[in-house]
Amino acid sequence: MNDQKNLLSIKNLTIHYKTGGNIVHAVDNLDLDLGHGETLGFVGETGAGKTTTALGIMGLIPNPPGKIINGQVFFKGEDLLKKKHKEMRSIRGKEIAMIFQDPMTSLDPVMNVGDQIAEMIRIHEQITKDKALEKAEVMLETVGIRKDRSKDYPHQFSGGMKQRVGIAIALACNPKLIIADEPTTALDVTIQAQVLELMKSLKEKYDTSMILITHDLGIVAEICDKVAIMYAGNVVEYSDKNSLYLNPLHPYTNGLFQSIPDIEKDVDKLNTIKGLAPDPTNLPKGCTFHPRCPKALPVCSEKKPDNVMVEPNHYVKCFLYN
Ligand SMILES: Nc1ncnc2c1ncn2[C@@H]1O[C@H](COP(=O)(O)OP(=O)(O)OP(=O)(O)O)[C@@H](O)[C@H]1O
Ligand SMILES: [Mg+2]
Numbered sequence: 142m143n144d145q146k147n148l149l150s151i152k153n154l155t156i157h158y159k160t161g162g163n164i165v166h167a168v169d170n171l172d173l174d175l176g177h178g179e180t181l182g183f184v185g186e187t188g189a190g191k192t193t194t195a196l197g198i199m200g201l202i203p204n205p206p207g208k209i210i211n212g213q214v215f216f217k218g219e220d221l222l223k224k225k226h227k228e229m230r231s232i233r234g235k236e237i238a239m240i241f242q243d244p245m246t247s248l249d250p251v252m253n254v255g256d257q258i259a260e261m262i263r264i265h266e267q268i269t270k271d272k273a274l275e276k277a278e279v280m281l282e283t284v285g286i287r288k289d290r291s292k293d294y295p296h297q298f299s300g301g302m303k304q305r306v307g308i309a310i311a312l313a314c315n316p317k318l319i320i321a322d323e324p325t326t327a328l329d330v331t332i333q334a335q336v337l338e339l340m341k342s343l344k345e346k347y348d349t350s351m352i353l354i355t356h357d358l359g360i361v362a363e364i365c366d367k368v369a370i371m372y373a374g375n376v377v378e379y380s381d382k383n384s385l386y387l388n389p390l391h392p393y394t395n396g397l398f399q400s401i402p403d404i405e406k407d408v409d410k411l412n413t414i415k416g417l418a419p420d421p422t423n424l425p426k427g428c429t430f431h432p433r434c435p436k437a438l439p440v441c442s443e444k445k446p447d448n449v450m451v452e453p454n455h456y457v458k459c460f461l462y463n
Pocket of ligand 1: 188
């Protein structure tokens with residue numbers, strides 16, 4: 142389907158990893174949409190498959206052990222999973238860019254930061270090295286780093302500044318979509334707030350769409366328009382931010398909200414979601430959340446719930462609403 146209404150539209154995406162005879166069901170029939178200019182918060186526990194989904198969109202699943210088993214990733218109406226390696230290389234950076242949790246993953250330790258930004262620009266634009274370096278300096282200033290630091294190497298910068306350089310590289314070619322995978326988790330809380338504020342303002346300035354992967358529902362509340370709650374490789378609830386915060390539907394989403402510490406309440410009453418995330422090599426039958434679900438019905442261990450629209454722009458996969 143050629144779905145031009147959305148910038149990104151993922152259908153039935155299924156990604157496995159093969160490890161020592163076992164198959165890890167990292168992403169399991171995932172559907173997800175992102176409109177033009179929107180910011181989507183992608184939330185879920187460790188191991189839920191958030192990074193794997195991001196790598197799947199970018200065409201960067203390590204194969205082996207990873208493999209895309211099924212699905213479509215429509216970007217501007219075209220299925221990225223059908224693109225050749227060479228086509229994906231020209232889409233990465235130019236159309237879709239990624240910001241990683243640890244800025245050192247994306248930075249080259251032996252190249253100065255100005256050259257790194259310029260290199261990204263020259264992969265995608267036919268301009269001279271000098272012009273690219275000039276542009277790189279403008280990008281550095283855009284992310285709040287003085288341009289006379291462009292000859293410095295990554296180790297000469299603080300963690301927050303390294304992440305700003307990562308943002309400069311991601312934005313250098315003005316991509317349509319930025320995927321930020323826990324971009325502030327490795328930073329101090331005060332620096333986190335500055336980097337998030339920067340990302341929010343640059344996103345508006347450059348009119349990019351963004352997928353922000355995070356564990357933190359507070360960050361989602363600050364920045365996002367839409368939210369996808371991910372559990373065991375699947376999006377279990379997808380909604381406008383306001384509907385989700387006013388009216389969380391899925392028992393897992395409710396569990397996430399209840400496990401946010403509230404300074405006005407007694408600490409003893411902090412609720413955590415009981416039980417552990419399922420073994421991804423052996424997912425439970427039916428709804429994968431049913432063994433931990435306080436509201437599970439008999440049907441939940443038998444059948445997979447459909448995606449139900451409960452109110453406009455608010456979808457949930459749960460038999461309580463079927
Ligand atoms: N290269 C790999 N080889 C084998 N299994 C992998 C690989 N990468 C991820 N996995 C498995 O796939 C599942 C999903 O992992 P993924 O990294 O996508 O989760 P995540 O939601 O990003 O978690 P986190 O919040 O910890 O970053 C996990 O069970 C993980 O162990
Ligand atoms: Mg991850």
